[in-house]
Amino acid sequence: MPRFAANLSMLFTEVPFLDRFERAAHAGFQAVEFMFPYPYSAADILGRMQEHRLQLVLHNLPAGDWDAGERGIACIPGREREFRTGVGQAIEYARVLGVGQLNCLVGKTPPGADAGRVHATLVENLRYAALQLADAGLKLLVEPVNSYDIPGFHLNRSAQTLALLDEVGAPNLFLQYDIYHMQRMEGELAATLTRQLPRIAHIQLADNPGRNEPGTGEINYPFLFAHLDRIGYSGWIGCEYKPAGRTEDGLAWIPSH
Numbered sequence: 001m002p003r004f005a006a007n008l009s010m011l012f013t014e015v016p017f018l019d020r021f022e023r024a025a026h027a028g029f030q031a032v033e034f035m036f037p038y039p040y041s042a043a044d045i046l047g048r049m050q051e052h053r054l055q056l057v058l059h060n061l062p063a064g065d066w067d068a069g070e071r072g073i074a075c076i077p078g079r080e081r082e083f084r085t086g087v088g089q090a091i092e093y094a095r096v097l098g099v100g101q102l103n104c105l106v107g108k109t110p111p112g113a114d115a116g117r118v119h120a121t122l123v124e125n126l127r128y129a130a131l132q133l134a135d136a137g138l139k140l141l142v143e144p145v146n147s148y149d150i151p152g153f154h155l156n157r158s159a160q161t162l163a164l165l166d167e168v169g170a171p172n173l174f175l176q177y178d179i180y181h182m183q184r185m186e187g188e189l190a191a192t193l194t195r196q197l198p199r200i201a202h203i204q205l206a207d208n209p210g211r212n213e214p215g216t217g218e219i220n221y222p223f224l225f226a227h228l229d230r231i232g233y234s235g236w237i238g239c240e241y242k243p244a245g246r247t248e249d250g251l252a253w254i255p256s257h
Contacts, residue, residue: 002225002257005031005057007204007240012247018048025052027251033058033238036066038089042096049097056099057236058141058176058202061129062086063105071145072107074129075122075154077114087129091136101139101201103176104129108152122154123168130170139201143176146184149211156185158192162199174201178240183208183219190227197231206241213241213250225257 006012006029012020018040024032032054037045049056064070064079073079073086090102106122126142133140142165144155155161158175165173177200179189186192193200207217214221228237243250 002228003031003236004254005029005033005055005236005238007033007035007238009035010240010242014247018044021048021052021054023247025054027248028254029054031055031057031236033236033240035060036062037093037097038062042093046096046098056097058101058103058238059090059093059097059099060103060105061090064107070107071150071153072105074104074106074125075118076107076110077117077121080121080125083125084128087132091132091138094138095136100137101141101174102133103141103143103202105143105145106154108150109154111152118154122164126164126168126173127170130168130173134170134172139172139174140170141174141176141201143178144181144185145178146181148184149181158182158186158196162196165199175199176202176204178204178206179219179224180204180206180208180211180241189219189224193224193228193233194231197233200233200235202235202238203228203233204238204240206239210244211242212244213239213253215253216244221253222257 006024008020012023015023037059064073073083094102109118130140142161144157144161145153147153147156161175175196183189207214207219209217
């Protein structure tokens with residue numbers, strides 16, 4: 001049976017971030033995820049989680065200046081010190097919040113940059129982050145993102161990402177598989193999930209087109225959820241979608257699954 005975690009960066013945005021924990025619990029969620037905890041104190045977030053008996057299953061490493069359009073800095077030469085500082089900050093939050101895995105958005109390929117230097121920067125940054133997270137008992141996840149929503153993002157396909165993880169060679173390094181992103185880039189969802197399951201530590205969802213809730217688009221989610229049960233996926237599935245309307249009004253898809 002699928003286990004769904006509410007992504008509080010995308011859901012319940014009708015209220016301020018710290019109030020979304022209560023909304024998620026009242027909607028029946030037992031777990032949450034979000035992109036970035038850093039604008040808030042870890043103690044404040046932990047207090048909301050404990051108050052509403054919620055488990056945190058994922059958050060991201062710092063990803064640069066998000067409001068300015070940055071989507072990660074791991075592949076950007078010259079920002080290695082900033083990346084390493086962010087790794088330390090993420091681990092500090094993870095220790096307080098009790099999360100076991102952190103996702104690294106690698107960023108957009110810098111225009112005009114030497115491809116070899118970009119690749120080498122990314123490999124070394126991931127090796128550093130994986131080692132630091134391993135010392136803290138954490139998994140490091142890397143996520144490919146579709147090039148329609150984020151043009152220029154450095155990783156776009158699952159096989160490309162796994163080849164990178166092979167090169168980095170860290171045992172605590174895994175793929176974060178977002179069904180929406182991979183439907184847009186490569187399709188073959190069921191076959192890919194089956195083939196890559198041992199290397200997938202977390203799954204996220206949204207329907208396509210529109211990135212709205214399951215049942216609003218072309219993806220056969222009843223089939224995929226049953227398929228994930230058949231192949232033995234036991235992790236959480238993050239609901240990282242944009243509600244078509246009020247969040248609670250769009251949750252009717254969950255009880256049937």
